[in-house]
Amino acid sequence: MKVLVHHDDAERWQKALASRLPEAEILTSAAPTDKRRQADYLAVWKPPESLLREPEALKGIINLGAGVDALLNNPGLPADVPIVKLRDAGMAEPIGDYVRYGLLHFQRDFDRYRRQQRRREWREHAMTDKDDWPVGVLGLGAIGARVATMIAADGFPTHGWSRSPKHIDGVTCHHGDNGLATLLGRVKSLVLLLPDTPATRHIINDETLSRLPEGASLINPGRGSLINEAALLDALGDGETEGRLRGAILDAFPEEPLPEASPLWSHPRIRVTPHMAGPTPLGEALDQVASALRTLEAGESLDTVDPTAGY
Numbered sequence: 001m002k003v004l005v006h007h008d009d010a011e012r013w014q015k016a017l018a019s020r021l022p023e024a025e026i027l028t029s030a031a032p033t034d035k036r037r038q039a040d041y042l043a044v045w046k047p048p049e050s051l052l053r054e055p056e057a058l059k060g061i062i063n064l065g066a067g068v069d070a071l072l073n074n075p076g077l078p079a080d081v082p083i084v085k086l087r088d089a090g091m092a093e094p095i096g097d098y099v100r101y102g103l104l105h106f107q108r109d110f111d112r113y114r115r116q117q118r119r120r121e122w123r124e125h126a127m128t129d130k131d132d133w134p135v136g137v138l139g140l141g142a143i144g145a146r147v148a149t150m151i152a153a154d155g156f157p158t159h160g161w162s163r164s165p166k167h168i169d170g171v172t173c174h175h176g177d178n179g180l181a182t183l184l185g186r187v188k189s190l191v192l193l194l195p196d197t198p199a200t201r202h203i204i205n206d207e208t209l210s211r212l213p214e215g216a217s218l219i220n221p222g223r224g225s226l227i228n229e230a231a232l233l234d235a236l237g238d239g240e241t242e243g244r245l246r247g248a249i250l251d252a253f254p255e256e257p258l259p260e261a262s263p264l265w266s267h268p269r270i271r272v273t274p275h276m277a278g279p280t281p282l283g284e285a286l287d288q289v290a291s292a293l294r295t296l297e298a299g300e301s302l303d304t305v306d307p308t309a310g311y
């Protein structure tokens, strides 16, 4: 089989995949056009439209990331070609750590102490125990479920939400519209790990933000499209006095890199990080890619992306 890799780090993926799949020919987008046309499979992260159109008899696409939004929104995406995405693949653990950092930031008042430091103000706040700090995780896919389990094990009462009912040990699971309203009313920190789909776009808006208790905080290592930015800024207030929302830690944005003119960069209650929460370590991802390619090539069935659902 011939596999064409497109990735910022394509040569590393090419080498690693070639040693994992000695039976395959692994190409990069640097290969000549006639070679690229013969590719049986694409293993890609954010490929250009032209690359998706090139292969003449494509048998499958492997998305070298967890979110398939960029691929599904690409006008060059051929219809009826199975898509396989990475599931967790070592990303959930660093994302869980990112979320832990965010939770401690608010639960241990680091945000308040930082503002106080600027004023040279020495004042200790009474500590709120973790067991009095309920956390909501929206999205219980491979990553969301793992992150919810991690923070529940840390001692935060953890609520999870998904479209359809789920069961996760140690996590109070909610589903559907009513479940979302219930969860929002109960949590001090809200974590977004939903995929970017038409159904999740701007799920964080004036209405959902107004359901959060006064002084709640938001952590988004998921997708930028989940948040209506105007509603977020409104809920955060002017930055000096605490608004309805106490603060937000954001790793994903509708446009990346976050444009220089964005008001999010300088907002005193927002922490911006450059989509770094969940890097994809090669090891586990390679195992998944190699196994998916072998399964597709053998004509066996495997878990593929549902383009209508968007994940």
Ligand code: GLV
Binding pocket: 064, 065, 066, 067, 068, 278
């Ligand atoms: C990164 O954002 C991914 O979807 O893997």
